[in-house]
Amino acid sequence: MDLVGSAAALRRWAVASLVSNVAIVVTGGLVRVTSSGLGCSTWPQCEPGSYVPHPDAGIHAYIEFGNRLLTFVLVIVAIGTLLAALRARDAAGSPRPLVRGLAIGVIVGIVAQAVIGGISVLVQLNPWVVGAHLVPSIALIVACVLLVHEAYYRRPVPVGRSVRRVVRALVLFGMVAMLLGVVVTGAGPNSGAGAASRNGLDLLAAARVHSLTVWVVVALTIGLALASRANPAARRAVMLLLGVELVQAAVGYAQYFLALPPWLVTLHMTGTALFTAALAHLWWLTRTPPSDLSETHGAMAQRDSDKSVG
Secondary structure, eight states: OOSSSSHHHHHHHHHHHHHHHHHHHHHHHHHHHTTOTTSSOSSSSSBTTBSSOOTTOOHHHHHHHHHHHHHHHHHHHHHHHHHHHHHOBOTTSOBOHHHHHHHHHHHHHHHHHHHHHHHHHHTTOOHHHHHHTHHHHHHHHHHHHHHHHHHTTOOOOOOOHHHHHHHHHHHHHHHHHHHHHHHHHHHSSOOSSTTOOOOOOOHHHHHHHHHHHHHHHHHHHHHHHHHTTTOHHHHHHHHHHHHHHHHHHHHHHHHHHTTOOHHHHHHHHHHHHHHHHHHHHHHHHTOSOGGGOOSHHHHHHHHHHHHHHO
């Protein structure tokens, strides 16, 4: 089996990259809700003079160290994806610069994510730095979704200009909602460690502002669902996003009214990662005006199908 030199290999690496980058968001949430953020007291070492926890270290050290180890898994997957991307060719046999650029961007994002995570430890989990740690994670998931689209030669679907405008507004409000969610987290009790500071904002007020942006996102998505009834591919993407949004909203309200139980907070972090992926999928699927669509993706997909059969 060709590990990096075929279209099928690129698809496998792209999917693995997406799954692993979603997984590290979830495990990062686990670190926070178990108060293990300072299980390793420094960075890049775990403890002064040691890159691994001491034998007598508590469970928090091993939880934090395990999350750090997952970064190495991300790096291995990202390198495999880059090698596959470097060997990828289009229907004419030319390199695929977008695929290469996305693969390189994933590696850069992983490095940025690790550095910000390390800084957050060095500043004793300052809530603003911890919040900034989520930003490259969101960007990584978006890049991985685009990479999966390109690996599978997924063509854009023809939608009208007004639909594309609503999608762009949805992306904007979706990103704002996630950033405000980070602010709410910084005001809440799950600091990642008992001694970590909070951002000093009123939790109720921050949560209300966040929820307003969430409902704007839901309203825009419902509008898109109605506007895309004649386009099955676009409608499926919209309905997938709407399903994630409604579950995420239900979990968000539940965790608020139940005083932020750790398992619900972790589930909400999972929902954030899935929302990002679903939103990126819809955006990239509807990005191109109908008049600009070409047969290039179809030809490339047919070429790879013929190779697979052969």
